Amino acid sequence: MLIAEARRMDISVAVLDPAVDAPCSALADRFICGGLDDPRAIARLVGCSQVTTYEIEHIDAAALQQLQCEGHRLVPDPRVLAVVQDKLEQRQLFARAGLPGPRFSGCTPADEAAPADFGFPCVQKARRGGYDGRGVVILRGISDQRIDRPSLLEQYVSIKRELAVLVVRAADGGMVSYQPAEMKFDPYSNICTHVIAPADLEPGIRAEAVRIAEAAVEALGGVGVHGVELFQTRDGRVLLNEVAPRPHNSGHYTIEACVTSQFEQHLRAVLGLPPGAVETLAAGVMVNLLGAPGFSGRTVVEGVRGALALPGVALHIYGKRHCVAGRKMGHLTAVAAGADAAMQHAQSAAASLVIRGENRVA
Ligand SMILES: Nc1ncnc2c1ncn2[C@@H]1O[C@H](COP(=O)(O)OP(=O)(O)O)[C@@H](O)[C@H]1O
Ligand SMILES: [Mg+2]
Numbered sequence: 001m002l003i004a005e006a007r008r009m010d011i012s013v014a015v016l017d018p019a020v021d022a023p024c025s026a027l028a029d030r031f032i033c034g035g036l037d038d039p040r041a042i043a044r045l046v047g048c049s050q051v052t053t054y055e056i057e058h059i060d061a062a063a064l065q066q067l068q069c070e071g072h073r074l075v076p077d078p079r080v081l082a083v084v085q086d087k088l089e090q091r092q093l094f095a096r097a098g099l100p101g102p103r104f105s106g107c108t109p110a111d112e113a114a115p116a117d118f119g120f121p122c123v124q125k126a127r128r129g130g131y132d133g134r135g136v137v138i139l140r141g142i143s144d145q146r147i148d149r150p151s152l153l154e155q156y157v158s159i160k161r162e163l164a165v166l167v168v169r170a171a172d173g174g175m176v177s178y179q180p181a182e183m184k185f186d187p188y189s190n191i192c193t194h195v196i197a198p199a200d201l202e203p204g205i206r207a208e209a210v211r212i213a214e215a216a217v218e219a220l221g222g223v224g225v226h227g228v229e230l231f232q233t234r235d236g237r238v239l240l241n242e243v244a245p246r247p248h249n250s251g252h253y254t255i256e257a258c259v260t261s262q263f264e265q266h267l268r269a270v271l272g273l274p275p276g277a278v279e280t281l282a283a284g285v286m287v288n289l290l291g292a293p294g295f296s297g298r299t300v301v302e303g304v305r306g307a308l309a310l311p312g313v314a315l316h317i318y319g320k321r322h323c324v325a326g327r328k329m330g331h332l333t334a335v336a337a338g339a340d341a342a343m344q345h346a347q348s349a350a351a352s353l354v355i356r357g358e359n360r361v362a
């Protein structure tokens with residue numbers, strides 16, 4: 001989606017991806033197949049680019065830092081990646097900046113007890129490598145199965161809504177933010193299923209979410225789009241969860257529902273151009289299209305006609321050749337004058353669509 005926006009502005013793109021048949025390989029001007037932890041592959045990408053940015057945070061940050069020292073332009077600064085790659089370091093930075101978040105402490109696989117100051121239930125998170133809820137477990141007692149890696153423990157928050165604020169930070173430090181959106185998660189897989197934008201919030205909560213999100217991005221010193229994840233608690237507070245310094249799943253709706261998409265914003269910021277308008281044109285509901293359970297293999301898409309018959313629905317199929325249950329295969333966005341109509345059309349469209357592997361599995 002970033003490449004599509006770059007093409008619209010006649011910007012050439014080289015990409016690095018470990019999968020030989022990655023969808024971006026067909027779109028980019030130059031495709032380098034290699035690992036995101038492979039310093040030589042990273043050097044090839046950076047070496048052929050005037051400026052390099054990232055759409056994922058799990059990259060060898062030391063290799064990027066080395067290339068930056070050699071004079072290459074990397075935006076955001078690789079130090080931003082190094083901080084967010086480690087959930088404990090990230091929490092410590094935000095705590096030092098005085099931002100509200102759950103209480104937390106570091107823990108090693110040998111630690112048995114819950115921290116004395118918040119006890120059970122608590123949330124254990126792997127410090128590194130987690131995404132989409134993988135690497136996060138809720139511990140209800142001492143005998144619950146734990147993550148066997150360096151991790152952190154967090155106070156369990158009683159969440160009313162999960163919110164996301166997209167913050168665009170320009171190279172000169174200026175910031176603009178989209179209205180907060182609400183993220184809905186599957187309670188079992190922990191994957192984000194829906195995003196509702198704008199979220200239906202009291203003005204005080206909305207302002208607090210934007211204030212905290214912008215302060216977090218300022219503390220990180222990032223440049224580009226940031227997806228800032230927050231919790232609205234049942235007792236009326238807003239707490240910071242985590243920041244992704246890149247276009248974010250919660251911002252896909254901006255392609256159809258806002259004046260400027262998050263992808264264009266990211267490009268503008270990375271290239272030192274002024275930010276675009278963040279105004280909302282319509283209410284938007286985004287649904288992630290996940291690989292259907294019970295199937296695996298070559299991707300099969302069914303029900304497109306029915307989905308597109310619904311008003312205001314746009315379909316994004318990512319072109320991943322292999323489909324397994326739960327894999328993010330695409331998304332759809334429904335726009336309408338109000339959130340209720342957008343939700344209704346988004347749900348009907350998602351119900352008519354099936355993306356699955358061609359083979360049934362047990
Ligand atoms: N302290 C917490 N209290 C309650 N639920 C939490 C807490 N931290 C995370 N969660 C739940 O787990 C999900 C994943 O956690 P997160 O830190 O965002 O990791 P990931 O990198 O997998 O997105 C969150 O979206 C939220 O639903
Ligand atoms: Mg998260």
